[in-house]
Amino acid sequence: QVQLVESGGGLVQAGGSLRLSCAASGIIFSINTMGWYRQATGKQRELVATFTSAGSTNYVDSVKGRFTISRDNANAVYLQMNSLKPEDTAVYYCAAFGVTFRTMWGRTTSDLWGQGTQVTVSS
DSSP, X not given: OOEEEXXXXXXXXTTOXXXXXXEEESSEEEEEEEEEEEEOTTSOXXXXXXXXXXXXXXXXXXXXXXXXXXXXXXXXXXXXXXXXXXXXXXXXXXXXXXXXEEEXXXXXXXXXXXXXXXXXXXX
């Protein structure tokens, strides 16, 4: 069984900082891309930032210069969020794409999503 476990959400005032963490558990052979998405109430889920196995990063324009994504090993990803704004309020989801892991019958490749963590920025 493989899963993504997130932590680090919470309530913060505008201008403050939060750090989100996400770790993949299970017998995992490789992960292609890990990233963060968010979904605000009444809006579609949007990409926030991604980090590929090759070391490339990508950010949505609205967070450039304020958020930083990092990976300290192949199976964990972090999102440092600075200068938070009320419009950053959303449920943040960790995602892992191209996850190759062990199953009872050998190995398989799939995508994984975390359970989501609430980030609320007050004005």
